[in-house]
Amino acid sequence: MAAFPEPPAHAGWLRTVAAEVRTFDRSSTAERVAELLRHRVIEGDLPPGTRLSEEQLVEVLHVSRNTLREAFRLLTHEGLLVHRLHRGVFVPELDEDDLVDLYRLRRTIECDVVRRLERLDPVRLRPLHDDVAAGEDAARRGDWVAVGTANMRFHQHLVALADSARIDETAARLLAELRLAFHTVAAPQRLYAPYVSRNRTLLDLLVTGETDRAAKELEVYLHDSEAQLVQAYRKRPRRNP
Amino acid sequence: MAAFPEPPAHAGWLRTVAAEVRTFDRSSTAERVAELLRHRVIEGDLPPGTRLSEEQLVEVLHVSRNTLREAFRLLTHEGLLVHRLHRGVFVPELDEDDLVDLYRLRRTIECDVVRRLERLDPVRLRPLHDDVAAGEDAARRGDWVAVGTANMRFHQHLVALADSARIDETAARLLAELRLAFHTVAAPQRLYAPYVSRNRTLLDLLVTGETDRAAKELEVYLHDSEAQLVQAYRKRPRRNP
DNA sequence: TCTAGAGAGTTGTTCAACAATCCCTCAAGA
DNA sequence: TCTTGAGGGATTGTTGAACAACTCTCTAGA
Known part of the structure; x- marks a missing residue:
């Protein structure tokens, strides 16, 4: 978040100091x-x-x-x-309308970011590769909290491809709020599990540069995710029925 | 912003009281x-x-x-x-990068809202009609501050068609920040003037239900707006050159 | 069953004081 | 001339206490 002035290139050690200060x-x-x-x-x-x-x-x-x-x-x-x-x-209690609202904005931002991608340097996909791998690994271990974290990071890194500070910020807030919703349903595993492989699919499309197909896949992806979350939500345990 | 419980329908006078209290x-x-x-x-x-x-x-x-x-x-x-x-x-001093960033997110949201419109009740376009009329009227009077306000309201009402509280909020922040930028350039008239009629064009497309064309028009519109603002920005008077 | 009101508990706001930090100035030294 | 560092004034960061305003709950009374 905090912007630090870049140290001059020749002063290598300053880089590490700057990192520490940060x-x-x-x-x-x-x-x-x-x-x-x-x-x-x-x-x-x-x-x-x-x-x-x-x-x-x-x-x-x-x-x-x-x-x-x-x-x-x-x-x-x-x-x-x-x-x-x-x-x-x-701590907010999101209702079904909030979920719909959240996913509405999420589709708007994420799909648009993907659709507008062009001339993408493969190096920039590096964080996405890491997140997908982390998700797959956590799924194998059965660590669903870690799967959730990896998924959030994947989507955060996805929108980061747009190079827009304000898009990043909006997405960050969105995903954090969404995470609240996941905590109110009974079995988050069921919800996260399918998206481990879908993230992989999405990433593959980005690697091959098929951004239009990726955008469409993401659109369906998010619709499915929303539907499942809403469904799980209706069955959720409540304190004041 | 604040959510008030609706008074029961039979108690007419409570309505006015509630409005006052608000x-x-x-x-x-x-x-x-x-x-x-x-x-x-x-x-x-x-x-x-x-x-x-x-x-x-x-x-x-x-x-x-x-x-x-x-x-x-x-x-x-x-x-x-x-x-x-x-x-x-x-009070923030936006630089050129901020402008680009702002317009990036703005295009994402506004164009997406328009593109996804369907089965739009004409009544909902009412506020947009009012804003366009207000803009045209203010332009005739030469009241450029009012033109700016009408323009902002037009775009705010435009995204409101999406029925999403979070989209509204994001757009509100966006437009407020953008307004800061307009204050730093020398002659805001030049910037607002062309969009009085372009808002009208856009609205006409919405009335006839041509949402795809409207979305494309808006895309170009915002690109033009950005380009002009950036150009005006480069010529702006600065205190620390 | 409903209403009004009292009382306890919590948040909203203010104030004054002190600590921590920034920024400017200026002088010493290379 | 330029850099460096040491004051010192001004401003923000943080605290704790006090009181006002409000919500919630419970009870007495109609």
């Missing part, structure tokens, strides 16, 4: 708290509907209420928390 | 401050690059620093302000 602490307390909570939410440790009490979190995280609220805001903007006036912040 | 104070102080600043930024009263001093604004607006900072955060998320650690918030 990981160092160029962030505010609120951002670090947000990062911590973000993981909790994305990993599903905090189930949708959970209220995040200011009092409790201030105690646990050893930050002031103001700083905590700042972190809340950051996550609210990412769609990972919702804020209700005078009631606090909650 | 405008009343169903918002936090921070939101009201943000609304105030938002207008200043969008209208161009605060030129890009301006730093918004906490000290000064706290004095003028009679709110606490914390509340002000919360308002800053809201606007930062909308892309109307940028925040630099330990340096404060600034």
